[in-house]
Amino acid sequence: MEGPCSPPTPGKFVVVGGGIAGVTCAEQLAINFPSEDILLITASPVIKAVTNFKQVSKVLEEFDVEEQPSTMLENRFPNIKVIESGVKQLKSKQHCILTEDGNQYIYKKLCLCAGAKPKLICEGNPYVLGIRDTDSAQEFQKQLTKAKRIMIIGNGGIALELVYEIEGCEVIWVIKDKAIGNTFFDAGAAEFLTSKLIDEKPEAKIAQKRTRYTTEGWKKEVQARANAGNIGSALGPDWHEGLDLKGTKEFSHKIHIETMCEVKKIYLQEEFRISEKKSLTFPRDHHDQSVTTDKEIWPIYVELTNEKIYGCDFIVSATGVTPNIEPFLGGNNFDVGEDGGLKVDDHMHTSLPDIYAAGDICTASWHPSPVWQQMRLWTQARQMGWYAAKCMAAASVGESIDMDFSFELFAHVTKFFNYKVVLLGKYNAQGLGSNHELLLRCTKGQEYIKAVLQNGRMMGAVLIGETDLEETFENLILNQMNLSAYGEDLLDPNIDIEDYFD
Ligand SMILES: Cc1cc2nc3c(=O)[nH]c(=O)nc-3n(C[C@H](O)[C@H](O)[C@H](O)COP(=O)(O)OP(=O)(O)OC[C@H]3O[C@@H](n4cnc5c(N)ncnc54)[C@H](O)[C@@H]3O)c2cc1C
Numbered sequence: 001m002e003g004p005c006s007p008p009t010p011g012k013f014v015v016v017g018g019g020i021a022g023v024t025c026a027e028q029l030a031i032n033f034p035s036e037d038i039l040l041i042t043a044s045p046v047i048k049a050v051t052n053f054k055q056v057s058k059v060l061e062e063f064d065v066e067e068q069p070s071t072m073l074e075n076r077f078p079n080i081k082v083i084e085s086g087v088k089q090l091k092s093k094q095h096c097i098l099t100e101d102g103n104q105y106i107y108k109k110l111c112l113c114a115g116a117k118p119k120l121i122c123e124g125n126p127y128v129l130g131i132r133d134t135d136s137a138q139e140f141q142k143q144l145t146k147a148k149r150i151m152i153i154g155n156g157g158i159a160l161e162l163v164y165e166i167e168g169c170e171v172i173w174v175i176k177d178k179a180i181g182n183t184f185f186d187a188g189a190a191e192f193l194t195s196k197l198i199d200e201k202p203e204a205k206i207a208q209k210r211t212r213y214t215t216e217g218w219k220k221e222v223q224a225r226a227n228a229g230n231i232g233s234a235l236g237p238d239w240h241e242g243l244d245l246k247g248t249k250e251f252s253h254k255i256h257i258e259t260m261c262e263v264k265k266i267y268l269q270e271e272f273r274i275s276e277k278k279s280l281t282f283p284r285d286h287h288d289q290s291v292t293t294d295k296e297i298w299p300i301y302v303e304l305t306n307e308k309i310y311g312c313d314f315i316v317s318a319t320g321v322t323p324n325i326e327p328f329l330g331g332n333n334f335d336v337g338e339d340g341g342l343k344v345d346d347h348m349h350t351s352l353p354d355i356y357a358a359g360d361i362c363t364a365s366w367h368p369s370p371v372w373q374q375m376r377l378w379t380q381a382r383q384m385g386w387y388a389a390k391c392m393a394a395a396s397v398g399e400s401i402d403m404d405f406s407f408e409l410f411a412h413v414t415k416f417f418n419y420k421v422v423l424l425g426k427y428n429a430q431g432l433g434s435n436h437e438l439l440l441r442c443t444k445g446q447e448y449i450k451a452v453l454q455n456g457r458m459m460g461a462v463l464i465g466e467t468d469l470e471e472t473f474e475n476l477i478l479n480q481m482n483l484s485a486y487g488e489d490l491l492d493p494n495i496d497i498e499d500y501f502d
């Protein structure tokens, strides 16, 4: 039990949150100050640890995320003390935090890493599930074992992973956009992925296409392809590896995508019966435009903004996250970003004295490198947690450090539809306006490579498949070499560009 929130109790380094950001921050502080106790206060009984860390290239990193009992962290770092309790209040003027179990802790420097929670399309409806942690993932799995048809709303990472993974259950996937995976891909990459899913059989012959598009040409091309419709199918990355995502039926994948629409209204069974509206059967294939009334009775019905209504067992709202800032707000005048995160400067410092923030809870509010942007990802949670600890350590001895190199270039490696996916810099030409050019190489069923160029300099890239280009492209983006002279050779599969730029 710590002393009350009044001086002269000496403060400690305190970190809130046992996710990747908080754990990395606490570990780094423990290394920097081996003779001091570091407090890690977290609401959950397990902590998330980074394992098998691999620096793939200068900025790209890969690692596994493992849930561990907090004692494992305390064993690795004897000067870390984990307190298992939620923070219910922050008194920033007194440098004090109060926890649910009635204790209070004085900090000299505090790092808030409480993450984010799913932003659901509708709160409080038991038929609308969000997926965030092990518990919610298991709840989803449990519901799925009883389901014949579900609806997935959203077009980001979770939706992409789920549609590929779910078997034995009809999936109606509702997206606001024209093409799938809009937070990670443009329509061209989306088409590359979906075409693999449609063609269940292996490609007999691999056709290779290499094209150079200006923005204008590209837009027309992708629009034409997007209009042709998309359909998806299965397999999946880490977080659901231990989960058997199977519904009640014996088929593998049955996905229907409703594009460019949103949820208008959700009806409970009885409400729907009274409304006398009609719902639709599951479309036979993505060209099926027939309108057949569904005879089956469902627990809920969803009316979409395109006026279609489908019944289903439940909805997964994979519609992004909201930073967990509420417990820290009362009486504290934090600057909060538009996305609801605690604004942090280039030293991960919030607007209040001695309070830092890292990971999903924060909004990066410094002037970023032209090829970096914040995305709420494991990699950034780790990098921010690490860098926040370095900044806290430096500030506590009256020093300041330069921004970490990892914030020079946005770099993310992941897996979608069993393809390795590498995203670099302004991979979707975000914020570049119309003044950019795209180079594209696509080998159906094998690889999709897109380079984003502006004034002859590479600003970003999407690499899908085993392209082996990540290091070279990373260097080209970082060194901003003028590539105008190379033209389409840049993506010519017969030219080894690694040699080219050595
Ligand atoms: C289903 C799913 C799949 C994902 N897949 C990927 C992926 O493949 N690649 C990728 O890069 N990213 C992925 N992400 C995103 C990634 O998980 C997050 O960006 C990352 O975990 C954020 O880490 P964090 O430490 O900031 O927050 P979190 O991991 O959310 O940790 C927050 C911690 O704070 C604690 N906490 C919350 N409130 C309080 C409180 N009041 N008091 C005390 N403690 C509190 C929580 O218990 C928790 O320990 C995925 C996310 C989800 C939901």
Ligand SMILES: NC(=O)c1ccc[n+]([C@@H]2O[C@H](COP(=O)([O-])OP(=O)(O)OC[C@H]3O[C@@H](n4cnc5c(N)ncnc54)[C@H](O)[C@@H]3O)[C@@H](O)[C@H]2O)c1
Binding pocket: 121, 153, 154, 155, 156, 157, 158, 159, 161, 174, 175, 176, 182, 183, 237, 262, 263, 317, 318, 319, 320, 321, 375, 376, 377, 414, 415
């Ligand atoms: N492999 C990976 O890298 C990976 C995988 C899963 C999740 N994640 C991360 O986990 C977090 C949560 O994932 P997520 O998929 O929920 O979020 P996300 O931010 O990736 O995607 C949210 C999606 O929901 C859509 N959306 C938002 N509001 C909507 C509404 N009212 N109706 C319809 N659509 C709406 C958005 O257009 C977007 O497509 C994100 O930070 C994501 O980056 C990453």
